[in-house]
Amino acid sequence: MPRLSEYLLPTEREPPADAEALSHRLLVRAGLIRQVGAGLWTWLPAGWRAHQKIVQIIREEMDATGAMEMLMPVLQPAELWQRSGRYGIDELFKLSDRRDAPLVLAMTHEEVITSHAASLIRSYRDLPKVLYHFQIKERDEPRPRAGVLRTREFVMKDAYSFDCDREGLDASYARLARAYDRIFDRCGLEYYSVKADVGAMGGHGSDEYMAPCAAGENDVVLAPGYAANIEVASADPQPVVLPEAPPAPVPEHTPAMTTIDQVARHFNLPAGALLKAFPVMVEDSPGGEPLVLVVLRGDHKVNDIKLRIALGSQFRQASAAEIEARLGPPGSIGPVGAELKILLDEAVVAGGGGYVAGANRPDTHLRGVVPGRDFQFERADIRTVVAGDSIGGVTVRIEPAVEVGNIFKLGVRYSEPLGASYLDQNGSSRPIWMGSYGIGPARIAAAAVEQFADDRGISWPRTISPFDVHLVSLGKQGSAERTLADSLYEQLLSAGLETLYDEREHGAGEKFADAELLGCPLRVTIGRRTINSGEIEVQVRRGQDSRALPLEGAASAIAELWRLAA
RNA sequence: CGGGGCGUGGCGCAGCCUGGCAGCGCGCUCGCUUUGGGAGCGAGAGGUCCCGGGUUCAAAUCCCGGCGCCCCGACCA
Structure with missing residues (x-):
């Protein structure tokens, strides 16, 4: 675990001039991401830690469903996309190699996984299966924006289910949907699972996972027991008083x-x-x-x-x-x-x-x-829901939200054109029924920043925070405070807490400001006050409540506080 | 794809209209002081002024062309 004097955490007092979205401003200011080009971002060390925490939660929940992790290439022969009928998509990056062979940079991996299924899955005995990977996606977006929320290149977890028939797909879909709920719960996000349009490429059903926040690009319609994308939402209209009708117009x-x-x-x-x-x-x-x-x-x-x-x-x-x-x-x-x-x-x-x-x-x-x-x-029912409409007598809320996950029942949309079929118990050939399941870890991170930030900066849910504890030592090298902080640092690490240790020779205000900007769930301060009082100050980032802990047993008390944090 | 805006040390900006030594704040380096809320004093380092062409004795500044980035909308499999 890093000492800040040796770490790369380039915090900024001011956000980039052109940054609009809160998550964009804060992720840059906190030293978590840096821009390379339009819609192209580097994850700096602390930012990547948060990203990878999200990845690990997704991985654990996917594995728990029996899904198998693998890895497929981004660079792919164009031919697969021609066969699936998706080669014409504007957002698809197209290129060619030195021999002029046409290639694409994949925006998702249905084509490749289905071509593998076509050759690797032969019998109903091979089904069902769920495969997934974390891989870079490339999309030639018409307008990248809002920092890491809409980019041209991003990591996505995409999973693919393979079943014998519609019933099998429904079961796999339901199982993955439950895993998705657990993932977003564990990430500490406020989110809704909403009915969504299946899109121009068809399919049999789709759910979107939407995290409400100001930077959201989609509107969701919410009422007790109801959540839908505004693209498909229905509600009761506000009544209108009409003038009495004459016998004829x-x-x-x-x-x-x-x-x-x-x-x-x-x-x-x-x-x-x-x-x-x-x-x-x-x-x-x-x-x-x-x-x-x-x-x-x-x-x-x-x-x-x-x-x-x-x-x-x-x-x-x-x-x-x-x-x-x-x-x-x-x-x-x-x-x-x-x-x-x-x-x-x-x-x-x-x-x-x-x-x-x-x-x-x-x-x-x-x-x-x-x-x-x-x-x-x-x-x-062909109108768009508007403010003032109601559902079950309750006025709906319409909120902007970020799409953090999307799951589809693909059916045989890809298996038929790409020839993925199996032999059933009677020896007849049938198309494999597929589902696809996407999640964007970067969007989860950005949505979490949006949802929980305050005027001092980020406030990470503890499960996806870059570090568990931000330990601030105010003492100079060689001081009693510093010696105490050094030893607490070791104890926190031994207690299993991922600790960022700020032992820089900077002013107290600057170090506090940096800690609050970065937003780890707990900030622990060791200064002269600690030496005098024999108590350690711990600030819970969410809500900024501070409390004093006795020096004795401080590390385990901090660990306990961490377990209770949001 | 339509509309608007911006490119000047790491970050935020002024200078451009009216051509004449490239500036300010923050950050950075060194020294001394300071040490619980972005500290003080002193001394420094750091810039192809987005790129190319043109006009001119002289271009960050004027003209032409290009590139890049942001915002609003459209789009978003």
């Missing part, structure tokens, strides 16, 4: 009013009493009408992912010309009289009052529009 002149805001103001109604019409072109509509009119409340927004699922197809916004041709002038289109499939969001009520909607005529809107009476529709 009434046209109103609305000159040059083409936005929800303008029309709502004109009618003196809340935006929720309007209907917003969103025409889309469905890509996969063999023989049918490609134009669909999506209708939702004026105060709501279309959720692309939920809409894609509801349509069962990719879609794009209809062009002005396409809208003009089938409906009327963009800006005053609506469902009444539209001879189209109409997909009505569930937040729109049928009855109980009339909405205002576009009339499909220039400068005209209709008031008193009642769904069902005035137009036919199909129902779907």
